[in-house]
Amino acid sequence: MTDTSAPPGRASRLRPVLLAIGGGILSLALTLLGLLIFTFIIARVVDADPVLSIVGERATAEQYEAVRLQLGLDRPYWQQFLSYLWDAVRGDLGISYRTREPILEEVARYFPATLELATLGTLFGVIVGVPAGVLAATRPGSLADQVVRVVGLIGYSMPVFWLGLIGLLVFYGWLGWVAGPDRLDASFKMMMEFQLTQYTGMVLVDTALNGAWDMFRNAVSHIILPASLLGYVSMAYISRMTRSFMMNELGQEYITTARVKGMPEWRVIWVHAMRNVMVPLITVIALSYAYLLEGSVLTETIFAWPGLGGYITDALFAADRPAVLGGTLVVGVVFVTLNMASDILYRLVDPRARG
Amino acid sequence: MTTAPTWRAWLTDPNPSSRRQARLGQAWLAWLRIRRNTLAMAGLVIVLLLLLVAALAPVLAPHDPLMQDLSRRLLPPGTPGNLLGTDDFGRDILSRIIWGSRITLYIIGLVAVTAPLLGLLIGTVAGYFGGWVDTVLMRLTDIFLAFPRLILALALVAVLGPGIENAVLAIALTAWPPYARVARAETLTVRNSDYIAAIRLQGAGAARIILGHVVPMCLPSVIIRVTLDMAGVILIAAGLGFLGLGVQPPLPEWGLMISSGRKFLFEQWWVATMPGLAIFIVSLGFNLLGDGLRDVLDPRSAGK
Numbered sequence: 094m095t096d097t098s099a100p101p102g103r104a105s106r107l108r109p110v111l112l113a114i115g116g117g118i119l120s121l122a123l124t125l126l127g128l129l130i131f132t133f134i135i136a137r138v139v140d141a142d143p144v145l146s147i148v149g150e151r152a153t154a155e156q157y158e159a160v161r162l163q164l165g166l167d168r169p170y171w172q173q174f175l176s177y178l179w180d181a182v183r184g185d186l187g188i189s190y191r192t193r194e195p196i197l198e199e200v201a202r203y204f205p206a207t208l209e210l211a212t213l214g215t216l217f218g219v220i221v222g223v224p225a226g227v228l229a230a231t232r233p234g235s236l237a238d239q240v241v242r243v244v245g246l247i248g249y250s251m252p253v254f255w256l257g258l259i260g261l262l263v264f265y266g267w268l269g270w271v272a273g274p275d276r277l278d279a280s281f282k283m284m285m286e287f288q289l290t291q292y293t294g295m296v297l298v299d300t301a302l303n304g305a306w307d308m309f310r311n312a313v314s315h316i317i318l319p320a321s322l323l324g325y326v327s328m329a330y331i332s333r334m335t336r337s338f339m340m341n342e343l344g345q346e347y348i349t350t351a352r353v354k355g356m357p358e359w360r361v362i363w364v365h366a367m368r369n370v371m372v373p374l375i376t377v378i379a380l381s382y383a384y385l386l387e388g389s390v391l392t393e394t395i396f397a398w399p400g401l402g403g404y405i406t407d408a409l410f411a412a413d414r415p416a417v418l419g420g421t422l423v424v425g426v427v428f429v430t431l432n433m434a435s436d437i438l439y440r441l442v443d444p445r446a447r448g
Numbered sequence: 449m450t451t452a453p454t455w456r457a458w459l460t461d462p463n464p465s466s467r468r469q470a471r472l473g474q475a476w477l478a479w480l481r482i483r484r485n486t487l488a489m490a491g492l493v494i495v496l497l498l499l500l501v502a503a504l505a506p507v508l509a510p511h512d513p514l515m516q517d518l519s520r521r522l523l524p525p526g527t528p529g530n531l532l533g534t535d536d537f538g539r540d541i542l543s544r545i546i547w548g549s550r551i552t553l554y555i556i557g558l559v560a561v562t563a564p565l566l567g568l569l570i571g572t573v574a575g576y577f578g579g580w581v582d583t584v585l586m587r588l589t590d591i592f593l594a595f596p597r598l599i600l601a602l603a604l605v606a607v608l609g610p611g612i613e614n615a616v617l618a619i620a621l622t623a624w625p626p627y628a629r630v631a632r633a634e635t636l637t638v639r640n641s642d643y644i645a646a647i648r649l650q651g652a653g654a655a656r657i658i659l660g661h662v663v664p665m666c667l668p669s670v671i672i673r674v675t676l677d678m679a680g681v682i683l684i685a686a687g688l689g690f691l692g693l694g695v696q697p698p699l700p701e702w703g704l705m706i707s708s709g710r711k712f713l714f715e716q717w718w719v720a721t722m723p724g725l726a727i728f729i730v731s732l733g734f735n736l737l738g739d740g741l742r743d744v745l746d747p748r749s750a751g752k
Binding site (some may be wrong): 111120123124127128131132136243245247249250251252253254255258259261262266383384386387388390392394395405406409410414417418421424425429432446 | 487586588590591592594595596598599600602603604606607670679683686687690691692693703706710713714717720721724727728731732734735736739
């Protein structure tokens, strides 16, 4: 009796989840392969003469030929692609023309700064955007709703690099409230390099772990402006999505039931409705996080931020193509992985998506 | 006075006598709805202003946008003759912004033609044929959709070389996937309808059916989507220009103008600020208009 009427066991409940994760990983692999094909096409096919961009116009025929053989350009495209693929899988993204260093090592050195900035930006976006979206959804058509909508639209329409310049001009140049470009003042930068243990490469975390609170304060005053600007852009997106998800939930019958039962309104919204809003919101937050990682290219240029975006643009101007494409590939991989992770998380959190 | 009510009666006639009357009537009702939406109207005004300014650039601009006058360099806004000041070569910023509107329109015009075309083609073919064609094409679309747009455009321009055409190409190549999705969804709703079957029985081939009878059905939703995307295109184009990868100097492209003003941001703030305002206003205009259009034309959000 008990055997047949028992609820499905743990194993059978887990199975669809595992299938979802498996499917997610498969499509991740497929997308990554697509990304590699794309960068390969850019590097080898679109680029009419990759050798010329390395050796320059005044190279002799022998030098030219040597580089051509070294790059394997005498082989057919499919062979070239396979070796490109194999290199990428092993983490070999080539050597930078400028520094003669392996690109993966350089990227690993620049990445923490971008991660730090984008994380803080997303945090701002969530802390302001979610309550703003909820506020707008609970009073549709009110002044608060209009303000949230317009502030959001302005965020959508703002060229982020220009906003950065204006921010620097006003808060650093005119008001002097925050520190200027870069991650630390020049004097602290030397100290950071020679006196502190670098645990993570993220200034805020490392200075805190070392107990260097002067430096920590300095780092905060450097990061606060770019992070809040990125946060604003992310807030525009998050508040808009939160509003629409929340509106959708508030129209459901279980909300009416809860209200009829006499439950306080804050509890209806923040506990009952929020639990269901959280599910799609996770995807939105992950997407905006991925977008900030990418969007930091322009912001980092403005703030002389030593992150991945700055690395790619610097490489761009030095005509360092392997570095540009390597950096692109890394950003692409992070972007795609975040996308897929949010997709899998979504299936895990939402019981309806498991079936 | 007498003609207006009759026109209106013709447009709102519940029993239209021709297809054109029905269609115009629908458009009229949509217009009435969008006219009530203040923000959307503001957006429309901005977009129309952009078109007007671009068309009348030679008349409106007080100076030649390329003419240098080193004795009048970096003048502040409000200087007689240079309303928004001058840049580091003594060129009038207002005139450059006015002429720059043409470049902006040129870029978004090219992208608005190429990217939706590619998307329409892929989406309708996938939706019409279904089966493995659909699977392969949609998989491709998903892969492109998962890519970071700005970075890919950046990498593409880095290899192709900077320039306005390459920037447009890079933007278009990264912008088509959403259109493919929209077009496929629309195709799926019409592909089994009787009129398609009728044409097929008449012996029309797949290319003829898709181009002549499926694509027109997808156009309205794709056009709305294009309006919504224009702001993003403007921002990416300006970003590429700012990085020096789009339009090349001395052309007055807005993003490029910001980047040239960056060098003296703290002393002569207006050089970088003014073109940024132009970008912001135009992109806001497209966002407001697109938002309003979606509210009016998308039945799902209109119900809310």
